[in-house]
Amino acid sequence: MTFHRMWAELLPIGRSPVSGGYHRFAWTGADTDCRAWFRQQAEERGLAYETDRNGNQWAWLGDPAAGDAVVTGSHLDSVPDGGAFDGPLGVVSAFAALDELRARGVRFARPLGIVNFGDEEGARFGLACVGSRLTAGALTAAQAHRLTDADGVTLPRAMEAAGHDPDALGPDPERLARIGAFVELHVEQGRALDLSGDRVGIASAIWPHGRWRFDFRGEANHAGTTRLDDRRDPMPPYAETVLAARREARLAGAVATFGKIAVEPNGVNAIPSLVRGWLDSRAADQESLDTVVAGIEKAARDHAAAHGVDLDIVRESFSPVVEFDHVLRDELARILGARTGVPVPVLGTGAGHDAGILSGRVPTAMLFVRNPTGVSHSPAEFAAEDDCLAGVAALADVLEGLART
Template identity: 80%
Template sequence: MWRDLAPIGRDKDSGGYRRYAWTAADADCREWFKAQAESRGLTYELDRNGNQWAWLGDPNAGDAVVTGSHLDSVPDGGAFDGPLGVVSSFAALDELRARGVEFTKPLALTNFGDEEGARFGLACVGSRLTSGKLTPAQAAELRGMDGVSLPKAMEAAGYDPEAIGADPERLSRIGAFIELHVEQGRALDLSGDAVGIASAIWPHGRWRFDFRGEANHAGTTRLVDRRDPMLPYAETVLAARREAELAGAVATFGKISVEPNGVNAIPSLVRGWLDSRAADQDTLDQVVTGVEKAAREYADKHGLDLTTVRESFTPVVEFDHALRDELGRILGTDGEITVPVLGTGAGHDAGILADRIPTAMLFVRNPTGVSHSPAEHAAEGDCLAGVSALADVLEGLACR
């Protein structure tokens, strides 16, 4: 499975993946998922929001156990973020069949669409639509850097955008959702464990900063006459680093858009996106407020206009305690929770769904902690340990 999936959407120059929502690479990933489902005799289904499902047992019976993740990527992302969870779900099913277990509940494997938000700027679109946290009207306003709207992109990929929307009936049939994911940090590497259990997801969000100045000639305009928005933007990037360090949080300006984007032109607009995350809401508020205050001071100093927009936000997510503890008992020793339980600063579909259905997560060790990069890696032995752990969890939840 890994060898078949690996070439899809991989850039030959960077070695990273560009599997953006509703593109040719995304379509190839979806075909791969469908083929894996059909080869195992599972009932394949594409829901109203473009999420893929593969069912063992009656999808309408209720109290289903679901596992999976996503197949899309960030720009030049790694091979493991998302795909490891999907591949592991199929491999765990194969392991359970090899064990000869009898399922007492329906089991579903899933691929949620547009989790990374690389194309339209909003993460977890598929699960947000399904849970009702993103309305069809809001989805219609999403546009990529190429100006193509989400509905137009879906339509071009052969899907009806008029069908999207909340799907409470589907969620009501799910008793538990377990998402396996490569760890995006080094906690397991430092503890020496191959697999861990998630406790919570830090609150996090994305904010857009628009610095508006005046386009002019780079060679003939005196420095004192310039209204250059790149200067306050650069100062704001440094301010974000300072605020994050002071608060013990993280803050990143990782995406920028410049107009008119000419080498010999002073920009008229610099648009930058801030991603910030912290262990608690008060700390996150402190960081973002500090960055916005600094940005306004820098914009005023240079005689520029500044607007800020919060484009997305996810509050702290505590995974279902009963389900989390059950995973700990299944994977623990003598009924005791001996598997590491750790928090994360990364968002996931499991976090979006957590207030609608019981959700939990398993992490697989990442020896370097590098993620969202072609250097992202997990050892084969640890990946197999993750499959075994997921199979144990599914057996404990769906075969009782």
């Protein structure tokens, strides 16, 4: 089956020989190789290929200008040392589903598109879903031009070095107006399907979530000669805030994670002058998320004051709850239920996706493929081959039901 060939071709790109994890960051060499792979898949199938003004890649069967197109796909970039399935499974499955539909002899009444959205993970420039945000107008060109990576390279400079014109960045309402439905297949980032014994599920909603930066500013000094009582050390209040985040999230049935930290001057024998930590928090509803973040902020300020440390808190990004289009969601459930004869589970997710960004502009839906461990954003991320193929079959059934003559 074509799924195996495509997966084998994509698997080595950007993979660490040490950890087995992936480093496919936006507008780097690995990203360029992934983009070349996507274009090759489109051309091998005789699909019309194009790159839009924001660097997203599209492959079309039929004329997209006809409108009411059915689009599927995901992304190919990764988090640092990420897993093989998050994003790529949706893109590979899209091409494999098209192959399956052609083998069935399906004729389409609506254009069919496959997309690879750029910089979904935000690993390089710190903002998730850059490609889809720009397309949907949720990120302005001016804001995009100010994004920089850890080396001070701006997004426009990185895009230009990779051969894309950064001056073209911006909203793309004409393209979105051509899309009648967008369905994204993704590996489940959790164990709900494994616990229920189902191979494939349908997404109901994406939890509200955001990222906050906490800057604890103290005073650098000698680690061996400065009395504990004389220190303005930003590390203890940061550490206490990490523990507070865990407590607040547990009380609210939410999640909160400090997963990234920067320390200055970052010396073993130096008391830090700055500890900067990034909080990621998500909850099932807005009220719960607000409660968690407010509790973490209060704890951080209290601990900073107790240690004589200054604190700045900046919300860097936020996405409200996303309820996927109910009509489209119900249609997916009807199509898949008719095929299997049993109800398909519908579940929420705490992970953000391009489908969530687009949901305010076009009808969107998501399919999840079982993840037996629930591990994601890690080299240990995994989905069994049979489950992946079940996902391809489900996506093919959905596309046939939505787009055929």
